[in-house]
Amino acid sequence: MARTKIALIGAGQIGGTLALLAGLKELGDVVLFDIAEGTPQGKALDIAEASPVEGFDAVVAGTNGYEAIAGADVVIVTAGVPRKPGMSRDDLLGINLKVMEQVGQGIRDNAPDAFVICITNPLDAMVWALQKFSGLPANKVVGMAGVLDSARFRYFLAEEFKVSVEDVTAFVLGGHGDTMVPLVRYSTVAGIPLPDLVKMGWTTDARLEEIVQRTRDGGAEIVGLLKTGSAFYAPASSAIQMAEAYLKDKKRVLPCAAYLTGQYGLDGMYVGVPTVIGEGGIERIIEIELQGAEKDNFQKSVDSVRGLMDACKGIQPSLG
Numbered sequence: 001m002a003r004t005k006i007a008l009i010g011a012g013q014i015g016g017t018l019a020l021l022a023g024l025k026e027l028g029d030v031v032l033f034d035i036a037e038g039t040p041q042g043k044a045l046d047i048a049e050a051s052p053v054e055g056f057d058a059v060v061a062g063t064n065g066y067e068a069i070a071g072a073d074v075v076i077v078t079a080g081v082p083r084k085p086g087m088s089r090d091d092l093l094g095i096n097l098k099v100m101e102q103v104g105q106g107i108r109d110n111a112p113d114a115f116v117i118c119i120t121n122p123l124d125a126m127v128w129a130l131q132k133f134s135g136l137p138a139n140k141v142v143g144m145a146g147v148l149d150s151a152r153f154r155y156f157l158a159e160e161f162k163v164s165v166e167d168v169t170a171f172v173l174g175g176h177g178d179t180m181v182p183l184v185r186y187s188t189v190a191g192i193p194l195p196d197l198v199k200m201g202w203t204t205d206a207r208l209e210e211i212v213q214r215t216r217d218g219g220a221e222i223v224g225l226l227k228t229g230s231a232f233y234a235p236a237s238s239a240i241q242m243a244e245a246y247l248k249d250k251k252r253v254l255p256c257a258a259y260l261t262g263q264y265g266l267d268g269m270y271v272g273v274p275t276v277i278g279e280g281g282i283e284r285i286i287e288i289e290l291q292g293a294e295k296d297n298f299q300k301s302v303d304s305v306r307g308l309m310d311a312c313k314g315i316q317p318s319l320g
């Protein structure tokens with residue numbers, strides 16, 4: 001039986017970490033692709049040389065040619081450029097849109113049956129463009145953001161309550177950005193909702209509000225510390241969890257940027273919602289009822305994603 005094949009488009013900080021995690025978890029053979037010559041080859045060889053020590057068997061290859069991703073079961077996309085000083089959001093959008101166009105074609109021509117996970121920012125707009133450019137079914141093209149945002153929320157809550165991260169579940173909806181919507185009502189410690197924990201005196205509403213805000217600013221906090229890049233360990237772990245859910249048909253309930261066809265009153269756009277991931281890709285979108293401020297915040301988040309989509313259409317009218 002042939003091993004599963006995982007293609008990583010972009011061999012930067014996240015791409016390299018993805019390759020290492022895929023190896024450590026023995027998810028399959030790995031192909032690292034990048035336009036930079038030597039980078040994917042060097043990282044692939046370095047990881048392959050760790051395999052005897054760590055005891056995993058996987059072929060880890062680096063490439064600058066899309067042919068090498070042929071037949072991949074999973075493709076994870078991190079290709080793109082980060083915003084540099086003096087660059088507007090539209091400049092970044094324009095550059096990364098072009099990257100999504102190249103990547104979309106590469107996937108369409110070489111791995112049309114893959115489950116595709118996009119990480120490139122601005123996430124919700126880029127995954128939408130990638131799906132259009134690749135022409136793959138929308139249930140097989142998904143964006144990673146919610147797992148990471150929820151993981152940050154879970155970590156901060158576990159720290160607050162001094163309990164295991166394993167016992168904290170948390171829920172974050174909406175677009176990936178300042179307008180994401182961490183849902184306190186649906187977040188729990190071993191099944192006890194956060195509002196009940198406030199009543200039990202474990203924390204206060206004011207503390208929870210601080211934690212929610214820290215979650216929203218989670219990406220910026222890491223950028224502020226690193227100064228020369230953005231988070232990559234937790235983003236890679238999050239995407240690997242999604243890949244594993246698909247490859248092992250685990251039917252995990254995970255928040256992802258998924259293509260909506262009427263759910264939440266939205267049609268034809270990607271936004272972060274709870275989903276079920278199994279062998280069919282996004283097998284189900286879970287529609288929860290939002291209340292009061294949650295609804296307003298979700299709407300703000302949706303408006304911000306729409307703004308990015310409109311900017312993409314302005315740059316690339318074929319997306320309209």
Ligand code: A3D
Pocket residue numbers: 009010011012013014015033034035036039078079080081082099102103119120121123144145148176229230231232235
């Ligand atoms: P980085 O280390 O810069 O890696 C990006 C790689 O993409 C580089 O190796 C480039 O050479 C490569 N690249 C550029 N253009 C192309 C192309 N046309 N084809 C193939 N490869 C190309 O970045 P990173 O790994 O730290 O981050 C990657 C992306 O993820 C960025 O857009 C980040 O903003 C984004 N990101 C998203 C999240 C989310 O939660 C959604 C979190 C963290 C980072």
